[in-house]
Amino acid sequence: MKFSCSLKLNHIFQRLYRTSGQADGLLVLYARRNRTGMNRVGITVSKKLGHAVVRNRVRRRIREVYRLHEDAFCPGWDIVVVARSRAVDAPFAKLTASFLNLAGRAGILKGEDRQ
RNA sequence: CAACCGGGUCGGACAGCCGCGGACGCAGGCCGAAAGGCCGCGGAUGAGGAAAGUCCGGGCUCCACAGGGCAGGGAUAACGGGUAACGCCCGCCGAGGGUGACCUCAGGACAAGUGCAACAGAGAGAUUCUGCCGGCUUUUGCCGGUGAUGGUGAAAAGGUGGGGUAAGAGCCCACCCGGCCCAUGGCAACAUGGGUUUUACGCUGUAAACUCUAUCCCGGAGCAACGCCGUGGAGGAACAUGCGGUUUGCCCGACCGUUCCGAGGAGGCGGCUUGAUCCUGCCAGCAAUGGCAGGGCUAGAUAGAUGGCUGUCAAGACAGAACCCGGCUUACAGGCCCGUGUUGCAUA
RNA sequence: GGAGAUGUACCCAAGUGGCUGAAGGGUGCGGAUUCGAAAUCCGCUAGGCGCCGCAAGGCGUGCGGGGGUUCAAAUCCCUCCAUCUCCG
Secondary structure: OEEEEEEOOOHHHHHHHHOOOOEEOOOEEEEEEOOOOOEEEEEEEHHHHHHHHHHHHHHHHHHHHHHHHHHHHHHHHEEEEEEEEEEOOOHHHHHHHHHHHHHHOOOOHHHHHHH
């Protein structure tokens, strides 16, 4: 990926959880501008969603959504995506639509940036 | 042919496009004095039979070295073997179940001692409420014998039959059951056969109750252990035969700290995968397993790599390594293979 | 990843092999007190699930689930599940 890496530091997760996020039935999205010029993306899947196989599948699908639409995002943001329990059985197209809709509301897409 | 029994093994496949991890390779690019780092390209490679639960056994690592004495604790439990070890596995014995192939069993000792056995019942290892019998009394009743009777209970003096007696009782006899002793077979558990006399073998159940016996173990932790590097920020603490600390308890003993220079700490690197290893063949053994020979290297992440989408077939489960092995337990759709396998039906 | 702890009526909970009652609180209902309530005091029965019954009530099953030992298990043993805590 061109300008993205994974978000690894626990205190940055904690900082993002204190901000007000965007949510719908499938996902919750927190975003915050950073100074690196890169996007740092973290995915949170709680143990309540199921066993390790279920959690791995949800995380991989969410990461795939971001990877396929990386060009639509503005660089320079910290992003945390939390999967809710209905995201376990959601089809891939609905997951994509939910992610892009929440990102648009957070104002981190390139189209939103021009306005 | 059908229904089973036991054992083993696989556990989505193929194609296309876009992606991921760590090794390896490259007269490749950038940075750097160098060591090296980052990027790019390439072809290989990349989750399980349970990776799970963390229930046992080890390896490995560290801590202030763990020594002696007295207490104490834990595990296992027919017998023989296998193993690095085990509470695991194999064989075998006994008991129980099944028509059978076979399956299940914490399966030492209550005849060393102690405890418990509620309620009911006369009585729960010790007895006379009713009954029966004998004697006295001659209404009531009293004394003695008796567990054979009734009822109670999970359990009531080893069982059946006969003799015997006032009535009865292993009191006596025959057979059976169990215990003990002897002989034979077996490494052994045990099996089979015999004996059990003189005076006295007949003993309840419970040890997943205390306990006893036998064998083994017991310092503590666990890779978030532990070692190394360490930005920024802050700058402490203490005075000697004392104080604090180290192991299941106590005593003795031993040791450590009480400092000096950088503990602790965000983060990073190592630990991190060649091992009681896997595959094939032969040999020993009923088997678990062991030996020899040849060949192979087969994940190593660190917010955690195997994915996403499409198509065809199938519809197809349980489920994701985190220091590593050997087991156990639990979850699980379907497919395949093996057996001088079992039973039933049909045909010859 | 590792180490532990706890599960009992709607909630808090005692019970560590035995009889009728799963003790006792809170909660519920009724009464006293009050103009009315809260608090307090007194009494009462019910307590979860299933079946039968018009009702009173009765029977069975229930102490997280399953299995075992025992005459008998909330209690002892094994196993699974759930919840919570701690370790950088």
